Amino acid sequence: MSMIVKSCKEFVDVLASKAPVPGGGGAAALGGSIGMALSNMVGNLTVGKKKYADVEDEVKSLIAKGEQVIADLNLLVDKDAEEFEPLSKAYGLPKDTPEQVKFKEETLEKCSKNACGVPLEIMRKAYEGIKIHQRMGDIGTLIAISDVGCGVAFLKAALIAARLNVIINLNTIKDKAFVDTVTEEMNRLLSEGSTIADETLNGVLEKLNK
Numbered sequence: 111m112s113m114i115v116k117s118c119k120e121f122v123d124v125l126a127s128k129a130p131v132p133g134g135g136g137a138a139a140l141g142g143s144i145g146m147a148l149s150n151m152v153g154n155l156t157v158g159k160k161k162y163a164d165v166e167d168e169v170k171s172l173i174a175k176g177e178q179v180i181a182d183l184n185l186l187v188d189k190d191a192e193e194f195e196p197l198s199k200a201y202g203l204p205k206d207t208p209e210q211v212k213f214k215e216e217t218l219e220k221c222s223k224n225a226c227g228v229p230l231e232i233m234r235k236a237y238e239g240i241k242i243h244q245r246m247g248d249i250g251t252l253i254a255i256s257d258v259g260c261g262v263a264f265l266k267a268a269l270i271a272a273r274l275n276v277i278i279n280l281n282t283i284k285d286k287a288f289v290d291t292v293t294e295e296m297n298r299l300l301s302e303g304s305t306i307a308d309e310t311l312n313g314v315l316e317k318l319n320k
Contacts, residue, residue, distance in 0.1 A: 112188050113131070113132050113136055113187050113188050113191055114140070114184045114185075114187045114188055121140070125137060130194060130195075130198055131190070131191035131194055131195070132187065132190065132191055133190070133191075133194065133275075134271055134274060134275050135186075135190035135194075135228055135229045135232065135271075135272065135275040136186075136187045136188075136190045136191055137271065138229065138232050138236075138267075138268045138271035138272040138275065139183045139184070139186040139187045139190060139232050139235075139268070139272075140183070140184075140187050141264050141265075141267055141268045141271070142179075142183045142232060142235060142236045142239060142264065142265050142268030142269075142272075143179075143180050143183040143184050143187075144261075144264055145236075145239060145243075145260075145261040145262065145263070145264025145265040145267075145268065146176050146179045146180045146183065146239040146242070146261065146265065147176075147180055147261070148257045148258070148260050148261030148264070149172070149176050149239070149242055149243045149246045149250075149257075149258060149261045149262075150173050150176040150177065150180070151254065151257055152246055152250040152251060152254045152255070152257050152258050152261075153169045153170075153172055153173040153176065153246060153250060154173065155250075155251050155253065155254050156169045156249070156250050156251040157169055157170060157173070159251060161251075162249070162250075162251060165249040168245075168249060169246070169249060169250065172242050172245060172246055175238075175242055176239070176242050179235050179238055179239045179242065182231075182235050183232065183235050183236075183239075183268075186228060186231060186232050186235070189228050189231075190228045190229070190232075190275075193221075193224050193225045193227070193228050194225055196221050196224070197218075197221040197222060197224075197225045197279075200214065200217045200218045200221045201218070203217060218282060219282075219283060219284060219285065222279045222280075222282045222283050223279075223283060223285070223288060225279045226276055226279035226280060226283065226292060228275075229272040229273070229274075229275035229276045229279070230272070230276050230292060230295065230296060232268060232272035232275075233269055233272045233273060233276070233296060233299045233300070233303075234299065236265045236266075236268040236269040236272060236299075236303065237269065237299045237302070237303040239261075239265045240262055240265045240266065240269070240303050240306050240307045240310070241306060243258055243261055243262040243265065243307075243310050244262075244306050244309070244310045246258050247259075247262070247310045247313050247314055248313070252317060255314055255317050255318065256314065256318060258310065258314050259310070259311050259314035259315065259318075262307045262310045262311055262314075263307070263311060265303075265307065266303065266304060266307035266308075269299065269300060269303045269304065269307070270300070270304075273296055273299075273300050276292065276296050277296075280292060280293065
């Protein structure tokens, strides 16, 4: 059964168990999806209000972009589980002969690269969602501005959590060029995304404390 179509309780119960999936990557994707939904809620509360008529078209555009981020992150919840399964099986491969050792190393390398790609994509989507929140915090309705802050906090957490899942997979990869390329993008997404998220959250706090 798809992880994303489970009830919230079912997902949390499985997450808390010793089952191999879902894990941190799936949780990061779901958390990011929830965060993005909060921005869209603010957008939908803004649309149709006379006070915000001059930014309505932009808000609608932000909502549409947010809907795509939500859809992508929801897919990544299941994708993370799908990519982990072959990796977990690769760890159990025999290594009794030189041929088996070679096959296991090659399989682990391939599976680790594939598993690494999912949390990296979660980071990309979280970053995209954070940028949407940044603008929604500027033009969204003040009656729900706190939810922009809540949403961007979820997405920053997703960014950090996904990074940890990238790193744990990178640690088993011997292809230095691959590791360097992924590490560079990962660090850029974390640095830039965290900065924008913090600025957005501070902006929300300023509006709330007026």
